[in-house]
Amino acid sequence: MKFETKVIHAGIEPDPSTGAIMTPIFQTSTYVQDAPGVHKGYEYARTQNPTRSVLESQLAALEMGTDGICFASGLAAMDAILKLLTPGDEVICTNDLYGGSYRLMTKVFEKYGIIFKFCDMTIAGTVAKLVNIKTKMIWIETPTNPMLNVVDIKEICDIIAGRDILCVVDNTFASPYLQQPLELGADVVIHSATKYLGGHSDVIHGAVIVKDKDLAAKLRFYQNACGAVPGPQDCFLVLRGIKTLHIRVQRACENAAAIAVYLEKHPAVSKVYFPGLTYHPGHEVAAKQMKMFGAMVSFDLKQNSVENANKVLSSTKLFSLAESLGGVESLIGHPASMTHASIPREERLKVGLTDSLIRLSIGIEAVEDLMEDLNEALNSI
Numbered sequence: 001m002k003f004e005t006k007v008i009h010a011g012i013e014p015d016p017s018t019g020a021i022m023t024p025i026f027q028t029s030t031y032v033q034d035a036p037g038v039h040k041g042y043e044y045a046r047t048q049n050p051t052r053s054v055l056e057s058q059l060a061a062l063e064m065g066t067d068g069i070c071f072a073s074g075l076a077a078m079d080a081i082l083k084l085l086t087p088g089d090e091v092i093c094t095n096d097l098y099g100g101s102y103r104l105m106t107k108v109f110e111k112y113g114i115i116f117k118f119c120d121m122t123i124a125g126t127v128a129k130l131v132n133i134k135t136k137m138i139w140i141e142t143p144t145n146p147m148l149n150v151v152d153i154k155e156i157c158d159i160i161a162g163r164d165i166l167c168v169v170d171n172t173f174a175s176p177y178l179q180q181p182l183e184l185g186a187d188v189v190i191h192s193a194t195k196y197l198g199g200h201s202d203v204i205h206g207a208v209i210v211k212d213k214d215l216a217a218k219l220r221f222y223q224n225a226c227g228a229v230p231g232p233q234d235c236f237l238v239l240r241g242i243k244t245l246h247i248r249v250q251r252a253c254e255n256a257a258a259i260a261v262y263l264e265k266h267p268a269v270s271k272v273y274f275p276g277l278t279y280h281p282g283h284e285v286a287a288k289q290m291k292m293f294g295a296m297v298s299f300d301l302k303q304n305s306v307e308n309a310n311k312v313l314s315s316t317k318l319f320s321l322a323e324s325l326g327g328v329e330s331l332i333g334h335p336a337s338m339t340h341a342s343i344p345r346e347e348r349l350k351v352g353l354t355d356s357l358i359r360l361s362i363g364i365e366a367v368e369d370l371m372e373d374l375n376e377a378l379n380s381i
């Protein structure tokens with residue numbers, strides 16, 4: 001079945017009791033049993049909920065896995081994966097990670113004796129040099145946030161092949177429409193479904209997808225034992241969002257490509273970060289492992305002061321100044337003070353995340369209107 005058909009049909013059956021074509025929101029905490037231990041597969045809603053089960057099957061199908069496991073947020077999904085580790089284990093991570101991921105690793109899990117090594121995975125051989133007997137996980141984010149670096153997933157999976165190391169890919173920025181890490185050799189895919197999967201900026205949700213039943217069972221244990229599960233209404237919103245994932249992401253990517261080219265030519269802009277530009281260092285890898293180049297664009301200003309960045313950030317009318325990404329509406333953000341404020345300034349500057357860097361999440365509006373909005377904001381400098 002093609003992806004565009006899967007988003008509508010995979011894992012979804014009309015409700016057997018009524019024929020309702022849309023998955024019902026099973027707003028219940030418990031299920032009546034016929035006799036002690038005799039039930040229909042559902043006992044208590046932290047452990048199983050039918051709305052959630054449908055979403056979990058659908059996500060497994062979209063990411064080419066065997067199991068999807070849903071959580072209350074992207075960070076709750078990450079938390080469950082990191083709980084697979086024990087003190088002394090090492091994780092090799094992409095160096096310009098989502099700020100919340102960096103915080104979870106360094107402020108929560110380091111305390112429990114897990115060691116995180118951050119590195120530039122775009123440089124060939126970096127991961128191979130860091131791998132040792134204690135390495136238990138490789139954590140890849142690609143494209144990265146907000147520098148939009150591209151990591152070659154297959155190359156890294158090949159390096160660790162045959163070892164007892166899990167390769168985890170945060171696929172939030174690409175969505176399964178653009179990139180399917182399990183097919184490239186990864187073991188675990190994680191999503192903040194808050195972003196492209198939900199797609200309408202109306203829900204916080206996370207998911208993990210794996211292709212191994214034993215690993216799925218371990219993660220389901222943490223899902224139930226720690227309890228960071230999503231409510232059925234939230235699962236419904238993600239299911240509904242996914243039905244148009246392919247159309248939304250495709251349009252947003254087209255808009256982003258046009259805006260990247262436009263920004264490149266603007267006299268106030270010094271640098272544009274977008275994997276679709278042929279001179280972008282990750283262009284070739286992106287062309288190989290992604291269907292399109294994504295809908296996130298970052299750029300820096302020629303007169304790169306915080307004041308000038310603030311002028312642009314507060315002058316746009318269609319681009320809303322907000323954290324998050326992946327919704328139908330375009331957003332503008334300032335990573336240094338917003339999404340990445342939890343990363344120390346020296347660490348930020350090391351990866352090129354300056355105080356004047358601006359990040360755009362391109363939506364599905366008319367691209368002419370978006371360009372005009374950016375033009376007016378840039379001319380305000």
Ligand SMILES: *Cc1c(COP(=O)(O)O)cnc(C)c1O
Pocket residue numbers: 073074075076098100101141145170172173191192193194195204205206
């Ligand atoms: C937003 C985001 C997360 C965290 O997800 P929440 O749903 O906000 O908890 C993790 N990774 C990436 C790349 C994100 O953009």
